[in-house]
Amino acid sequence: MKNTVATLQAQKDNHDKITMLTAYDYSTAKLMDEAGINMLLVGDSLGMVMLGYEDTLPVTMEDMIHHTKAVSRGAKNAFVVGDMPFMSYQTSIYDAVYNAGRLMKEGRCHAVKLEGGMSVCPQIKAIVEAGIPVVGHIGLTPQSVNALGGFKVQGKSEEAARKLIEEAKAVEAAGAFSIVLECVPAKLAELITASLRIPILGIGAGVHCDGQILIYQDMLALFSDFTPKFAKQFANVGALMKQAFADYIKETKEGAFPGPEHGFKIDDEVIEKLKQ
Ligand SMILES: Nc1nc(=O)c2c([nH]1)NC[C@@H]1CN(c3ccc(C(=O)N[C@@H](CCC(=O)O)C(=O)O)cc3)CN21
Ligand SMILES: CC(C)C(=O)C(=O)O
Ligand SMILES: [Mg+2]
Numbered sequence: 001m002k003n004t005v006a007t008l009q010a011q012k013d014n015h016d017k018i019t020m021l022t023a024y025d026y027s028t029a030k031l032m033d034e035a036g037i038n039m040l041l042v043g044d045s046l047g048m049v050m051l052g053y054e055d056t057l058p059v060t061m062e063d064m065i066h067h068t069k070a071v072s073r074g075a076k077n078a079f080v081v082g083d084m085p086f087m088s089y090q091t092s093i094y095d096a097v098y099n100a101g102r103l104m105k106e107g108r109c110h111a112v113k114l115e116g117g118m119s120v121c122p123q124i125k126a127i128v129e130a131g132i133p134v135v136g137h138i139g140l141t142p143q144s145v146n147a148l149g150g151f152k153v154q155g156k157s158e159e160a161a162r163k164l165i166e167e168a169k170a171v172e173a174a175g176a177f178s179i180v181l182e183c184v185p186a187k188l189a190e191l192i193t194a195s196l197r198i199p200i201l202g203i204g205a206g207v208h209c210d211g212q213i214l215i216y217q218d219m220l221a222l223f224s225d226f227t228p229k230f231a232k233q234f235a236n237v238g239a240l241m242k243q244a245f246a247d248y249i250k251e252t253k254e255g256a257f258p259g260p261e262h263g264f265k266i267d268d269e270v271i272e273k274l275k276q
Contacts, residue, residue, distance in 0.1 A: 003077060009199065012198070017212070020214075022045060022215045023042060029071040038079060040075055042064065042067050042107070045083075045142070055142065057145070061102060064103060065082075068103060069106065080111075084100065086143045089123050093126045096127055097123075097126050097127055100127045114136070115138075121173075121174040124136065138180075140184075140204070153184065155184040161188050164188065179201065180202075184205050190209075220233075
């Protein structure tokens with residue numbers, strides 16, 4: 001069944017957990033879609049896990065469109081969300097609508113996501129009015145890493161927790177159909193999830209959110225620069241890949257690969273004639 005804004009809202013209303021993973025390419029998106037994932041996020045985290053930058057700030061609209069196109073082609077039933085990169089929406093309402101439109105029109109995603117609370121509500125409202133569904137993103141907002149002083153848990157003090165609740169309500173009121181809540185204490189996330197009508201997608205925000213989102217390289221151990229506490233390793237695909245690469249190198253050096261079954265034949269007669 002195809003996932004839509006309406007089916008995702010129904011999942012919250014029916015206490016049926018929403019599942020979301022990041023994807024950045026066609027083949028991986030297809031595997032996740034076939035496994036039955038509800039939502040795919042083409043995250044600007046691609047700057048870190050796919051391109052090797054140390055944060056998400058250098059990611060461009062062109063990077064996002066390129067990867068969103070690939071993921072959209074691999075997603076049959078999953079609801080695809082394209083992440084708005086740093087400085088594609090903070091600068092003005094015009095930029096926000098223009099770039100959200102590009103991501104949807106060229107990338108063929110079903111919704112866009114942008115980071116921030118009250119400060120980006122005018123942008124959320126304008127994008128939604130253009131007919132583009134918006135996912136909000138509050139708590140740890142990685143595009144503000146320099147302002148936050150690192151990738152740290154958010155909303156621990158009473159003041160910070162109150163501000164986060166206010167931000168969640170403001171983003172909902174601005175018209176977002178869902179919110180990603182990143183790196184906040186589980187009990188605060190539970191409170192926020194209970195106070196909002198729209199689905200809350202948690203990452204490092206405990207089990208009481210309406211759904212979960214994870215970076216796929218983290219769950220498969222494909223990324224080793226750092227490991228957030230919330231990154232559960234579901235399989236060690238990284239180790240499997242490294243072993244397969246080592247086996248390929250070894251067999252190639254030994255002449256064990258390729259075998260006759262991996263090649264093409266020609267009539268011996270032809271070869272004899274060539275040798276004459
Ligand atoms: N591979 C990867 N996984 C992610 O979850 C992720 C990215 N990249 N890139 C974009 C952002 C950055 N994020 C991060 C990065 C690091 C931590 C981290 O190491 N956090 C500490 C918390 C420290 C504290 O207690 O404040 C941790 O131990 O989890 C968390 C989120 C989440 N996103
Ligand atoms: C951490 C998730 C929610 C994200 O925004 C990304 O992958 O870019
Ligand atoms: Mg992001």
